[in-house]
Amino acid sequence: MKLKEDLNPMLLLLFHLMVWIYTFITFLPSYMLSRSTGTDKDFYGSEEERAKRAKARPLLGHPEGPYRAVSAIKGLMASLHPGMDTLDKMFEYAAKRFPHRDCLGTREVISEEDEQQGNGKVFKKVVLGEYCWLSYEEVHTAASQLGSGLASLGQRPKNNIAIFCETRAEWVIAAQACFMYNFPLATLYSTLGGPAIAHGLNETQVTHIITSRELLETRLKAILIEVPRLQHIIVVDNTPTSWPGYPRGISVHNMAAVQKLGARPENAARERQQPVPSDIAVIMYTSGSTGIPKGVMISHSNIIAGITGMAERIPNLCEEDTYIGYLPLAHVLELIAELICVSHGCRIGYSSPQTLADQSTKIKKGSKGDTSVLQPTLMAAVPEIMDRIYKNVMTKVEEMNCVQRTLFILAYNYKLEQLAKGYSTPLCDKLVFNKIRSLLGGQTRVLLSGGAPLSAATQRFMNVCFCCPVGQGYGLTETCGAGTISELWDYSTGRVGGPLVCCEIKLKDWVEGGYRSTDKPHPRGEILVGGPNITMGYYKNNAKNQDFFVDENGQRWFCTGDIGEFHEDGCLKIIDRKKDLVKLQAGEYVSLGKVEAMLKNCPLVDNICAYANSDETYVIGFVVPSQKQLLVLADQYGIRGSWEELCNSKAMEELVLKVITEAALAAQLERFEIPRKICLSPEPWTPETGLVTDAFKLKRKELKTHYQDDIERMYGGK
Known part of the structure; x- marks a missing residue:
């Protein structure tokens, strides 16, 4: 995700010249610093070289798998320390x-x-x-x-x-x-x-x-x-x-x-x-x-x-x-x-989303948030929190004057290019990104993301501005949180890495959804996770335990309901979910999760829930708009009113729908996948509202009930 500059050509040329001089002067010290910190090109390699490294391989050579981590080809690892089995x-x-x-x-x-x-x-x-x-x-x-x-x-x-x-x-x-x-x-x-x-x-x-x-x-x-x-x-x-x-x-x-x-x-x-x-x-x-x-x-x-x-x-x-x-x-x-931290002797400092940073809601102005005091080196986050950080910082970038904004954009794009080549940028990090990095305490070396898919834009932003890798992972409660985590030297986006050493992954054909392990160029299907991390099932709920099974070798497996595809290097990408698939009246299948993931990248959208009835011909959506972006849009068209009045305005709905439609077309969504009508929510969806889980996943049943009147309105009173 490259950022765009908006300066006249002469000034832009001057800035590019400054970047070239900066690159020339700092190459040698940057190279030496990279080597001294163990982040040299020989270790990371270029983006192209990293993409070729095998993270996992199919054990039997079949496209459906099972796939196992290269470091665990001979057998699944079962213990953290010898004898430490409880x-x-x-x-x-x-x-x-x-x-x-x-x-x-x-x-x-x-x-x-x-x-x-x-x-x-x-x-x-x-x-x-x-x-x-x-x-x-x-x-x-x-x-x-x-x-x-x-x-x-x-x-x-x-x-x-x-x-x-x-x-x-x-x-x-x-x-x-x-x-x-x-x-x-x-x-x-x-x-x-x-x-x-x-x-x-x-x-x-x-x-x-x-x-x-x-x-x-x-x-x-x-x-x-x-x-x-x-x-x-x-x-x-x-x-x-x-x-x-x-x-x-x-x-x-x-x-x-x-x-x-x-x-x-x-x-x-x-x-x-x-x-x-x-x-x-x-x-x-x-x-x-x-x-x-x-x-x-x-x-x-x-x-x-x-x-x-x-x-x-x-x-x-x-x-x-x-x-x-x-x-x-x-x-x-x-x-x-x-x-994990306790098993390795790390220290754990406690916080809450309301006291995490200096700008958090419960921190008194002028006081320090928890990250500033603790200066953590390790941090886990759900994508919802990372998306908020990304949007807040980019809003501040937009408020900079022309010179500051262009300097930031050039530094951002310069670092992206260096990361692609396998080089670190310690001087650029110190001069440009140090202030942003200090939002998380300034010492973070690993960010783990889980709970939901992380957008490519947010992942790139965290890589660049927080000067640390983001390990995007995939796992469920039923797999004890373990499934995959991307290698920290793998900066590719949209993928969740290869299987962990404690498990293996298979793909099962889902014919109704059109996914098969024989698909080209990548095998696709429902993700099945097997290994010692697969849990014992649901407590007193035998009806739901059909998602678990034991194979002929005695290994336990869980059918996740998620659809994935394996790439040549053994990395998994989540592309759909069985429960999120809705068949429209005309026979087209719409993946609601896919639509939401694409439209969340639109700056106007803080959160979105796509919805479709099988007896209807089009998709609708509930949108929590970005307050700042919506106010700017309203101002452009001379629409006045309180926040609630703007969100309930028919004119604002149409303007936001137009922007969302343009974003959907740019993301190459099919016409039948694009919401034809939307309603704007003045209140954000938080776990306290009961509309999202604690991991900020949408509760579709509760959202449908909450917006039932709007659903009937958007579907013409049916």
Whole structure:
């Protein structure tokens, strides 16, 4: 994605001359710096050379596979460290190897205040101090005491226990306690609604739940009457110490009090039942893009395999690394990422999307966000967050004066060319991109993207402006988050890399959708993932377990429902999804996911959901517009009104539709794939609205219900 310049020819020529002189002067020092940091051309190679390197090969030479990583051709890797086959052993190993190193960090809250906005809304703002750290030894002791305390409160091995809590250090301490004492941990998203929470707690028959004070008072308290088996609530916050007003039969405890109970000599001496690799470690409830959440049963050996596969793709991972944790720990991507860090002695500093950066919504103006203070070297992100960063920075670039903007564009394009040749640009990074890089703390060396496809424009932008590779991955809760991750030296876009060393991938013909493994130039079909990372199935849901099967060799497989194609170098590209396919009245098949992915690149679109009825002849769409871009468009055509009035304006709908149609044609969508009518949403879709999951995937059923009146209007009242 090259950026365009808009200067007169003479000035443009002058800038190009400056770039040529810069290239000439800096070539030798840049080359030497590249060699000293291990990023020389011999290691990376040119883009063309990188594209030829084999990442995976079909084992039997068949186009459908199975495909296996080149580094794992002889057999799938099954263990992270010798003998570390369960999560309690893994953490004990880390605590003994890195006892005094920082493990889990939380920022001190100095002050909180309410700030009134111009529109009358009140936002809570915080001023935060430094990170306070617990060492590996301290975390191990805390987890051991908590596990002992839970056992003293009647929690038994192999009996489920639930955690319903925001991402924070106490979440990981509680999880490690459960792993140590063989309490299967049922995880619930903090944004789930009351009925979904009650469903998960009743299905798993839990008697103990670990939660936070805020979630207890705002979510859990209202549904306690619907969860008759619940007896003990453990609150991770230290205050208050007494909890009156709860139903008879339910005891509420502070986590510190339970740890104190577990530390008593008579309880600490109690022998614990250690898990075996096949025992369930986690029952992970998906946030559910359709229907009620399903609980995925994940064994200790599944997680160890997933950690092994993903860690192999992160070069030089060691105790010197710092990871920032802010995504939901109830999501498999964040849980596995943090367990990888713990297994290698890294430190994890906690954050939230509202305090992540200096400009985040809860950070008081003039205060530092979490990335500025923590300066992480490792970070995971869902594409929605990366897309926001990209659009915010590009908006600021557009606001620059002509000279600044052209300098940025030339530097951007220059770096793209150097990356394609296999060279790094340390001086250019320092002079031009250092300020942008500082948005994530300035030390990030690896960004992992998962949860949804990442657009090519955003991936290129992160590569260039944040001066670090983006490892785009593919995995599901059912595969323990593991599937593929692109090699960090592979800067190609739109692909998710080759299979990890813990699994292999096959393609299954989907005749109805027109995808076959015999397709040219690339074999295509439904993606099947097999290996030790494939989970044990859905908890108490045999009807859904048909997506899992065991082959003649005893290997477990999962049918993902996603459509992929394998390229010559063994890289996988996600091209469609079976559930997103709709057949229009005239017989054309429309992939809603494909339409959305293409149109998300339009600057006017912050988010979009394509929709089609099988008894209709055209596609429609719900669009969350970019506020800045929509206001500019309205100003161009002299349309006035509040934000809500603009979004409800028929004239604005038509103008946005025109821009979207042009973007769709430029992206080479077929005419029948292009939305013919749209409606604009003044409110963004967040997990709190219930219209997207915690990983920001669209909840199509909820979106259809929410926009039912608009659907009827756009389809002429049918």
